[in-house]
Amino acid sequence: MNNIIEKLKSSRLAKSIIRHGNPDNDLDRSLLMNNNFFLHLHPVKINKHGLKFNYTFGLGGISFFLFLILVITGGLLMFYYIPSTEKAYKSVLDIVYTVPYGRIIRNMHRWAAQGMVVAVLLHMCRVFFTGSFKEPREFNWVIGVFLFVLTLGLSFTGYLLPWDQLAFWAITVGSDMAKGVPIIGEEVRFLLLGGNIVDQNALIRFYTLHVFILPALAVILMFVHFWRVRKDGGISSPKNTYINSSVNTEKESQKKTYTLMTAPKNLKITYGTDKEPDELVMTYPNLLIMEIIAGVIVFLLLLLMSVYFNAPLEELANPLKTPNPAKSPWYFIALQEIVSHTTAFWGGFFIPAAAIIILMAVPYIKPDHNGVGVWFARERKKELIVFASALGLAILLTIIGQYFRGPGWSFVLPF
Amino acid sequence: MKINLNNLKKVKIESVFLLSVVFLVFSLIYFLVFIFDFQTDWANYQESYKDISSRMAKTDQEKELINQFEVNIKQIHIKELNKTDRCISCHVSIDEEKFKNIKQPLTSHPGEYLKNHPIEKFGCTICHGGLGMATTTESAHGAAEEEGSLYPMLGGVFIQSSCGKCHAENSYKETSVIGKGKRLFDLYGCNVCHKLYKSGGTAGPDLTKIGAKKYYDVSWGSEYHGDKNISEWLVNHFENPSYYYESKMMDFKMNNENATALAVYMLSLVPEEIPTEYVVKKKENISEVIK
DSSP states (O other), rough: HHHHHHHHHHHHHHHHHOOOOOOHHHHHHHHHHHTTGGGOOOOOOEGGGGGGGGHTTTTTHHHHHHHHHHHHHHHHTTTTTSSSSSHHHHHHHHHHTSSSTTTHHHHHHHHHHHHHHHHHHHHHHHHHTTTTTTSSSSSHHHHHHHHHHHHHHHHHHHHHTTBBHHHHHHHHHHHHHHGGGGTTTTHHHHHHHHSSSSSHHHOOOHHHHHIIHHHHHHHHHHHHHHHHHHHHTTSSSSSOOOOOOHHHHHHHHHOOOOOTTTOOOSSSSSSSSSSSGGGEHHEEEEEEEHHHHHHHHHHHHHHHHHHHSSOOOOOOTTOOOOSSOOOOOOOHHHHHHHHHHSOHHIIOOOOOOHHHHHHHHHHSSSSTTTTTTTTTTTHHHHHHHHHHHHHHHHHHHHHHHHHOOOOOOOOOOOO | OOOOOOOHHTTTOHHHHHEEEEEEEHHHHHHHHHHHSSSHHHHHHHHHHHHHHHHHOSSSHHHHHTTTTTOOOOOOETTTTTEEEGGTSTTTHHHHHHHHTTTTTTTOOTTTTHHHHHHHHHHTTHHBBSTTTTHHHHHHOOOSSSSOOOSSSSGGGGGGHHHHHHSSSSOOOGGHHHHHHHHHHTTTTGGTEEEEEEEOOOOOOTTGGGGGOOOGGOOOOOOOOBOOOHHHHHHHHHOTTTTSOOOSSSSOOOOOHHHHHHHHHHHHHOOOOOOOGGOOOOOSOOHHHOO
C-alpha cells in the first residue's frame, strides 16, 4: 500500500501538479506557498498578530468564501432560471419543487447573499475599528468601499429575479429612490429600469447586471483588493508600523531587482528574512488550516440553514396590487425610512452619496498612524465615536423601518 | 477561539489527517441533506400506489401496465388555463374508481365530477385552489406559511365558489350554497353601496375582484392572532362587520348560514380569465332558482 502511494507521489503526473515535497519541514512549507497559486493570496510567512482570530474574525475571508458559494450556486440556478416576466416565477417554482436539491441551492444562494452583505459590512467595521485603513492601506480601503457598494448592487439586482410580489415591489420602491438624484433623477431611474415601470426591460437589465457585469467588476476589484493586502504588508498590526523612508527605498530600488518575494516597501518587518523571526510564522499550516476550518464551518452553517429555512417566495408579481407597506430590501430600508421623513433627494441621493464619499475620504481626512492594529484604540476616540454613532443610527433606522412600520408607513408594534 | 501557535507547530497536523476530517464533515453534511431533501413524499406515495395496484391487478395485461409505471413527478399542463398542476404526483390514483376505499392521498375523487370535468382538461387547482406547481404537501395545500396562506385550498362548502367561475347560474343541488349567496346579494341590496362589474354604489369597496384578495389584503385588527384565512374572515365579517375592527359596513344581523353563502359567492368573484369554451351559459330555469 505504502509502495503504491510512494509510486503515485513520484509519478510525473503528481510531480507536475505538486511541485514540493511533504510539507513537514519549513523548506517544503515555503515551497508549498511559493510554487503554488497560494502565493498570489498569501506570502510564505505571515505576521503572528494577523493570525489571531479575535483580531480579524476571518471576516474578509468569509466574505470571499460566501462570494465563491454564490458564484457556484448562482451558476447552477442559471441552468433553470428564465429571465422573462412570463416564465421567471414559474421557473423559480420549478427550481424549488422539481429540481433535485433545487430548493437547497436556491436557499443557499439567498442566505449566502444576505450573509455576504452582513460579512462585508462587519469586515468594514473591523477595518475601521482597528485603524487598518491608515497609510499605506488608504487606497485599499477605497477599493473596499467600492466592493461594499458592489455587494449591495449584486444583492439588489438579484432581489428582482424571482419576479414575485416581494421582488417586484421592493425594486419598485428601491428604484423610486433613484428619483432623488437632482435634475436627472427620472433619467437615472429610466436608465436603470430600461423604462418607466418595472417590467421585462428592467428584469433583463437586472439579470445581466446580476450575472455578468457586477460579478465581473467585483472579481476584478477583489483581485486588486487581495493583492494590495499582500503588498501593503498583510493584516495590519501595531508592531508592523509604517516608517516614512521613501527616499532610501527609492535609491535602493534602482540598484536592486525585486521579486514576488520582496517585502512591501517602507515597512519595518521584511518578509522572507530572519530579521524578526518571532513575529513571523509559516503560512502553511497555520493560516491555511484556519482558512479551511472557517470555510467548512461557514459551509456547514449555511447548508443546515438552507435545509430548515426556505428563502421567501410570495405570489406572482402583480403591478396592479401594491402591498401596503411596500418595503425595499432590508439594507436600503434605513434610506426608505429617511425618505419617509424628508424627500427623495435626501434619502435617495444626498445621504447615500455623502456616506460613500465620506467613507472613501476617511483615510485622507486625518492622515495619522494612531492606533493601527488595535481594537478601539484610545487615541482614536473621536473618530470611533463618529463612526459608531453613524452606524448605530443606520441600524436603528433599519430596525424601525423593518419591524415598526405598518400600512401607510405608520408606526406599529411588531407583534 | 484561541490557537496556541507553538503547539500547532509541534503537532504538525498532516495534510492527510486534515483532508480526512474535511472529507468526513462534508460527507456527514451531504448525508443529512440527502435524507432531508431526497426522500420525498410523492415518491413514497407512488411506491405504495404501485404496490396496491399490483395486488388489485387481475389480468396479465394490467400487471404489465403496472410494471411499466415509473415513479416520477407527474403533472397536468393546461395551456388554456395557464396552469401546471402537480397534485397527481401524490394523488396518483385520483381518477381510478377502484381506489375509492384506499386512504388519502390515493383515494379516488368522490362523486361523478371528473366525468364532466376530465382532469386532462381542467386540472385540479382551478376548482380546489392551492399551489399546483408545488410538490410538497404543505406548500401545495397552502399550509407552508406561518401567518396565512398565499395559496389556500378551498374546503367544505367554499369549494362551490369555484363552480361560479364557469357556471353563470347555480341551480344544481351541489351548488345550492353559491346560488343562495347570489340571491342574498340581491336581497340585501349589497349593490346599493358596493360596485360589482360596472354598476353599483361607491360607498363601500368595489367587489369585482374580491375573491382574489389574500389574507394580507384585509384588516385583521389588533386583537386577532390566529390563522389568517380569507374565507373565515368573510364569514365573520358578514355576521358582525365589526368582528375584527371598527367597520363602517351596515350590520345585517346575518346568521351563520347566510353569511357563509354570501362569502362563498364573494370568493367566486375572481379576475381569472376563463376561456370561453369553459364557460357554461345560462341554461337553468330561473323560477327554479328563486325557490
